[in-house]
Amino acid sequence: MNSTGQAPATLYECVVAHVRTAPLRHAFRHRTYLWCVDLDQLPVLPLLVRPFARFDPRDHFNGRAVSIRAGLDEFLAAQGIDLGGGRVVMLAHARVLGLVFNPLTAYWCHDASGALVCVVAEVHNTYGQRHCYLLHTDETGEATVEKAFYVSPFFPVDGHYRMRMPLPGARLALSVHLHTDEGRPFTATLRGRRRPATTGALLAAAVRRPWSTAAVWAGIRRHGIHLFLRGLPVHPRPRYSPQKDVSP
Template sequence: MTDLWHGALVDCRIWHARKGDVDRQFRYRASYLALPVDDFEDGRLPIRPDRRGLWSVRPRDYGHRDGASMVTFIREQLAPVALAHCEVTVVTMPRSPLYGFNPVSFWLARDHKGLRAVLAEVSNTFGERHFYLCHHPDNRPISRSDRITGRKLFHVSPFLPREGHYVFRFDAGPDRFGAWVDWIGEGGEVKLQTSMSGPARPLTRPALTRAKWRHAFQAQKVIALIHWQALKLVLRGVRVISKPEQLAQRGSEATGGAGHDV
């Protein structure tokens, strides 16, 4: 059994579906790492902080980019909601040679009762980021059928306004990882659906080596696909929205319920 909090490779299928003015879908694959943050920063995993190679993970790419450790950052985010005691693993895409871009990283916090919170660290192509802390108001465990809602406060796509709200859903394994995020417009209709999910396998040195060679330049591939899809939307006449000034609020909570699967 592969536990994400012991370190894992996740072979993700990423899916986006736009609805309304233009109905469009696209899919691609990428390999993500699930890194227990304490073990990672202490150098106890096959991939180590700031180690150069086909893949690398730089702690300064995460959090507030202020030089604080990843452990310090996530404890500070969880402390206001009384979850700083949780063990945390971050699901993230590693840097490729000479380049790194993470559309989203998920910090998963659990204790002996289960998954308690997920911090979604969302980045845009303008070098900005926002942190959505997803949890229940009473901090009860998050099940794979729970839907958690929060206001959209960050500009990501030049084809979507900064309004409406997100609906988050998570599956933290074992043996898999999944995150689903829907964007609901001000009219209450689902305008964009996204998912990132796939099987998880142990983070061993041989498995890591194979994955690195197989997906050596995946960060470049992802940013190229983002721009390619943007060009297709422009050619179909979708209006480009100018980027607004980023809000001073860099973090927010998503705690609302939106029903459950039956």
């Protein structure tokens, strides 16, 4: 496996933090690791570690494309965007022992000249649904987008997100703020440090967190139960009309 700057793949040892301020205050942090890969140069892993990192197109977009890159290109085409074969960097969990859950997958999409065209934020909820937000970020990596997808049962589908999504470098620093008429009731941050994507680094990460993506899913459920038991009201999940290009 290769390490990157412009290279095909790196690992990020990360801390994810969620802070809810209303109507109840609740916060949690957990550690995980993520891959940052070039979609046209996905890592070819030694046989020994392949069960700990697999990138499957079924886990992204409509799940029917021949590759993740093809799924992304189909989504962008539906938005009138053609990258002309430009480079795409993806930040995501890989499948680990056959399991994966990506609350957020980010794609930094460049044109053939290398200029950043847009960022795609692909959000998954714990009900098996997906939704993609197309972001035209400013020079700091920030963009605002209307909330259009049910994620937490304790928030209705209203308000807007302020996302900060700069391209990862030696450090990873992403944030998502939910804004509503009542203020800013929720913030999620992702902080990480880049590590070379060597076989040893992957095995070490897998040993420390062998069920990394399953733990993310279970943690979200556990904290949801905690909030429910504290009396936080549940907003019914609306009937979801999937985006044409990301339907199940």
